[in-house]
Amino acid sequence: xxxxxxxxxxxxxxxxxxxxxxxxxxxxxxxxxxxxxxxxxxxxxxxxxxxxxxxxxxxxxxxxxxxxxxxxxxxxxxxxxxxx
Numbered sequence: 001x002x003x004x005x006x007x008x009x010x011x012x013x014x015x016x017x018x019x020x021x022x023x024x025x026x027x028x029x030x031x032x033x034x035x036x037x038x039x040x041x042x043x044x045x046x047x048x049x050x051x052x053x054x055x056x057x058x059x060x061x062x063x064x065x066x067x068x069x070x071x072x073x074x075x076x077x078x079x080x081x082x083x084x
Contacts, residue, residue, distance in 0.1 A: 016040075 008031070011017045016037040022028035056064050 008017065008019070012019060014036075015034055018032050018034055020030045020032065022030055059067070
């Protein structure tokens with residue numbers, strides 16, 4: 001958890017996020033993207049698309065869909081584990 005905290009602190013110091021304590025549950029901290037972070041979306045999308053073309057080179061659309069379905073199942077498993 002320390003590395004996550006460090007990463008969030010760096011993002012906050014760079015003006016990319018702001019942290020707000022939940023009013024309904026004081027144990028929770030809510031994270032919000034700043035306008036600065038939103039302004040970087042176009043650049044992020046461009047890099048993300050380029051990386052996707054590298055990752056999926058030689059994969060069919062069906063293989064990509066299947067792989068992403070597997071990743072989604074893994075994410076859901078992790079979310080379920082985290083809640084228990």
